[in-house]
Every structure is written in C-alpha cells, then in structure tokens.
Amino acid sequence: MKEHYHGHRNRLKKRFSKEPESLYDYEVLELLLGYVLRGRDVKPQAKELLERAGSLSAILGYDTKNIKGLGEEAQMFFGAIREFFARLGYEDIDxxxxxxxxxxxxxxxxxxxxxxxxxxxxxxxxxxxxxxxxxxxxxxxxxxxxxxxxxxxxxxxxxxxxxxxxxxxxxxxxxxxxxxxxxxxxxxxxxxxxxxxxxxxxxxxxxxxxxxxxxxxxxxx
Structure with a gap:
C-alpha cells in the first residue's frame, strides 16, 4: 500500500507543472527535498528548515544537519545548488x-x-x-x-x-x-x-x- 505522501507529492508536482507560482515556499522546498530523500514524507523537514533558516536564500548557508531527518545528503544537495548558482554568476566570463x-x-x-x-x-x-x-x-x-x-x-x-x-x-x-x-x-x-x-x-x-x-x-x- 502506498504511503499517504505519495499522493500528496504527485499533487504538488501537478500544481508545479501547471502553476509553479501557486506553491508556497515550503512546498517548493518539499519538492526539492523529495528528490534527495526518496520514499519519505519531507513536508515537516521542509517547514522546519525554512523556519529555522529564515528564507529560501538563507538555506544555502544553513547547516541542514541541525534538522532531524536531514543529513549529509541534504547538505551536499544544497551545497551543489549553491555552487551551481556561483558558476552561473560568472559563466559569461571567458x-x-x-x-x-x-x-x-x-x-x-x-x-x-x-x-x-x-x-x-x-x-x-x-x-x-x-x-x-x-x-x-x-x-x-x-x-x-x-x-x-x-x-x-x-x-x-x-x-x-x-x-x-x-x-x-x-x-x-x-x-x-x-x-x-x-x-x-x-x-x-x-x-x-x-x-x-x-x-x-x-x-x-x-x-x-x-x-x-x-x-x-x-x-x-
């Protein structure tokens, strides 16, 4: 039997596909965490992480290991996002x-x-x-x-x-x-x-x- 959050995540994905701006910040974060922590309900972690960090951008500098249920993989994930944006910032330079x-x-x-x-x-x-x-x-x-x-x-x-x-x-x-x-x-x-x-x-x-x-x-x- 599928866990309840599978249906919830599918509904989030459909909403994102049709109207991404309709999602709350924690829901966007929930979608992202779902790709790192598969097979789990990550809504509580998404809400707590956003609350503790203070904003979506602040998450890039927050130690996610402070959140129960988030470990090295989540830390690596957001580190990779940060490096991705860092490189976008100067990719137009030779x-x-x-x-x-x-x-x-x-x-x-x-x-x-x-x-x-x-x-x-x-x-x-x-x-x-x-x-x-x-x-x-x-x-x-x-x-x-x-x-x-x-x-x-x-x-x-x-x-x-x-x-x-x-x-x-x-x-x-x-x-x-x-x-x-x-x-x-x-x-x-x-x-x-x-x-x-x-x-x-x-x-x-x-x-x-x-x-x-x-x-x-x-x-x-």
Whole structure:
C-alpha cells in the first residue's frame, strides 16, 4: 500500500507543472527535498528548515544537519545548488581568462561563495597586470562578530601568486553592507603592506545576500 505522501507529492508536482507560482515556499522546498530523500514524507523537514533558516536564500548557508531527518545528503544537495548558482554568476566570463576589472564582476564572482554563510569569511582574489584572475583563496574564517585577518599573510600569498593586483572581500552575515571602523583600518593596513611590495590593493568588497559595498566605487581607497 502506498504511503499517504505519495499522493500528496504527485499533487504538488501537478500544481508545479501547471502553476509553479501557486506553491508556497515550503512546498517548493518539499519538492526539492523529495528528490534527495526518496520514499519519505519531507513536508515537516521542509517547514522546519525554512523556519529555522529564515528564507529560501538563507538555506544555502544553513547547516541542514541541525534538522532531524536531514543529513549529509541534504547538505551536499544544497551545497551543489549553491555552487551551481556561483558558476552561473560568472559563466559569461571567458573561463580561459577571467577578467575582474570592475566591482560588479568581483561581487558577481563572490556572492554565492561567501554571502550566504553565517560566519564571516575573508577572501582574496589575486590578479595579474591585466586584472586576469590568477587565484582565489578563502583565507580566514571567524564568528559572526569577530574575524582575525593578517595583512602579512595576504601579502605573502600575493607574492606566491605573482599578483600585481589584489581584491579582498568579506561577508557581513548581518546583511549590513556598511564598513565598520575595523574594516576601514584593516583596508589601510593592507594598502600599505601590499604597496611596500609594489602590489596594488584594487578593492575591498563587503558582500551580503542583498548587495555589496565597494571601497573603490565609494572612493574610500
């Protein structure tokens, strides 16, 4: 005998096929989870995950293992979705020569890499003289309100990468895009540390799920 949720899921699929916008957010999530956790009623997990994460987009940075019944497969699934969107963000750039010469391109590249995390990440993009991407590194990871960043280490990585320009960026899990005094002080230290090595700090970007702040665009540097 088929479980009750099989009929429910089929009805969801039919509704989605005819009118996808009619589904509630948790129902869309339920459909997705149904492909990961087959043969199970995942409606309770879908509702709880959405409630705990706060929004559909926030799920991309939420640890699904906190939800009873969701394990490594669900975590891997949403990680793959996040990487999928990250690649969509810069697929129009020539993969043989990723040029990041504008704040918008840097933010586009970084959004799905760090914007959705609940902890702060400090990353660096290393570029050659033509702003071609030489490397990307997630250098430091901290709590929501505390992140230790070491300019000397960033300078060393830039030398190793043979970079002419460096773009640094970090996320603000709070969603506030405004730079703090600490952000401004750190930027000044990085400018000096890199300039001593004839390396240019091209930008410092603060990124959130809603947008970004560019020190270069705002003429802070």
């Amino acid at each position: 993969r043989e020569a990723v040029i990041i010469d504008k704040p918008e391109k840097a933010a586009q590249f970084l959004k799905y890499k760090i914007a959705y995390d609940k902890k702060e990440h400090f990353v660096a993009l290393f570029l050659d003289v033509n702003k071609k991407l030489l490397g990307f590194e997630n250098l430091f990871k901290g709590t929501v309100d505390r992140l230790a960043v070491y300019p000397r280490e960033i300078a060393e990585r830039a030398i190793t990468s043979k970079a002419t320009h460096v773009i640094v960026a970090h996320n603000h899990p709070s969603g506030n895009m405004s730079p703090s005094e600490t952000d401004i002080t750190l930027t000044d230290k990085l400018i000096k540390a890199l300039a001593a090595l004839d390396i240019n700090l091209a930008d410092h970007i603060i990124i959130t799920t809603k947008g970004f702040y560019s020190f270069k665009r705002e003429q802070v540097i």
